[in-house]
Amino acid sequence: MTDDSDSTPKNSEGYLAVSRRGAMLGAVAIATATRFADSAEAQSAAPQPALPVPADKALTVRTTINGDMLEINVDARTSLLDMLREQLGLAGAKKGCDHGQCGACTVHVDGRRVASCLTFAAKVEGREVTTIEGLAEGDTLHPMQQAFIDHDALQCGYCTPGQIMAAVACVQEGNATSPERIREYMSGNICRCGAYVGIVAAIQDAAAQMRRA
Known part of the structure; x- marks a missing residue:
């Protein structure tokens, strides 16, 4: 007894028969999905505008970095690592785990090593910071x-x-x-x-x- 429940057209060899129109519609659907996926990825990768610093979170840090005395305006929540990399362009200290577990962000504060990703920028007020850029x-x-x-x-x-x-x-x-x-x-x-x-x-x-x- 023949099972006629599957009405999908097949060719003489038993393979699914796909029309030219069906193939073109499938290609269009794949291209459209890919375009939207690429667009979403591009939007997520694009740099996001910096959020304004709330007045109650803004402060000025006075510190010495690699021998230079600096005054830097930061958000009170900013880490030392982000201040060095994002505001001062000292990109030697790397952001690895951002949890103080890998050591890639190690710098010296008053001669002692610290994980700069776990150190608030505000904590180096009046202190001396040395990064890899200041070692030579x-x-x-x-x-x-x-x-x-x-x-x-x-x-x-x-x-x-x-x-x-x-x-x-x-x-x-x-x-x-x-x-x-x-x-x-x-x-x-x-x-x-x-x-x-x-x-x-x-x-x-x-x-x-x-x-x-």
Whole structure:
């Protein structure tokens, strides 16, 4: 007994028969859907206008950044990382996790390392901030920067500024005394490329030079 419930036309070989008109309508539908998807993606990717800063949230931060005394108007809710990157153009500190877990945003405040994504810009009032841009002296690289190059302690380079700033602090804190201790005190800085062997070697090399300086 033949099941006639499926009335979809088929050709002699049993395949669905699609007319020229049906194929053209299908192509138009796919193109239309793709166009709307691309339009929506473009709108979401377009830069959004900055929201006005409420008067009760605006403040002026007076701080020293890489040796320069600055007065910066910020929203009181702004992080140090966003102030550095978005307002001052100091893009060395990277926004990785934005939760203080990867170390890519590490900078120094009064000589101590901090996760700038978790630090309010207002907290650096009257304090000294050093970023990767302020580590070298003119065209002379800091020993830690040079050691990272010499030991190939990077791959993609995204985490490298934060790694270097944390590594300098590790030495200054007196924690670069053994590979095991270096790994422990650098554990807050993640390298997704896995360049840890080179990083430890670079810190050991630079630590010796920094102690002699």
